[in-house]
Amino acid sequence: MRSKQSACRAFLSLTKTIWLPLLLGLMTSYSNAQTPVDKKKILIVYLSRTKNTKTVAEMIYQKVGGTLVELETENPYPGDYQKTVDQVAEENRTGYLPPLKTKIDSVEKFDVVFIGFPTWGMELPPPMKSFLRQNDLKGKTVVPFNTNAGYGVGNGFNTVKGLCPESRVPEGFSMEGGKERDGILFVMEGEKHIEVQKKVVMWLEKIKIAHP
Secondary structure, rough: HHHHHHHHHHHHHHHHHHHHHHHHHHHHHHOOOEEEOOOHEEEEOOOOOOOOOHHHHHHHHHEEEEEEEOOOOOOOOOOOOOHHHHEEEEEEOOOOOOOOOOOOHHHHHEEEEEEEEEEEOOOOOHHHHOOOOOOOOOOOOEEEEEEEEOOOOOOOOHHHHOOOOOOOOOOEEEEEOHHHHOOOOOOOHHHHHHHHHHHHHHHHHHHOOOOO
């Protein structure tokens, strides 16, 4: 009897030694896998003044597919950089939300909404605030991405989270682009393009978003 009990304990110990690590490994592999998303249910909305954010949006589109939309205002911002800076500062001060020329039908049909924008005055640009205020993204995955002049995203990502309290907001992507104040505009070309493209792919894999 004792011999049978000892054999049973030995068998259970061997099972734990061999199968438990294997099971845990399979579970870890599964949890690290990308979540397939139907590309018809992916929306990529971006605001871009010097086309750096636009280029990142196109990189995302090439990787995950979906619907790609540029956000435009009814009244375009001034071509002069300083005039735009002054206008945006006043809009941020007063909370003004500029009317949008861009209209997107049936936003509710999308499960994943990418939100791309440059950093304006260390904040989320007013037109993007307008978009998030006008569209109910409750229950959706809202993915922010950003280009900036070297000072970072500011409070842009936090503002997206604040305006989408009932959405899942994974880690955002931020990359230095041009420096319009210094006359350096579009920079997403050549080696820079390759560098950013690699980082975009790594980021998408990290947040586990891909289409079948």
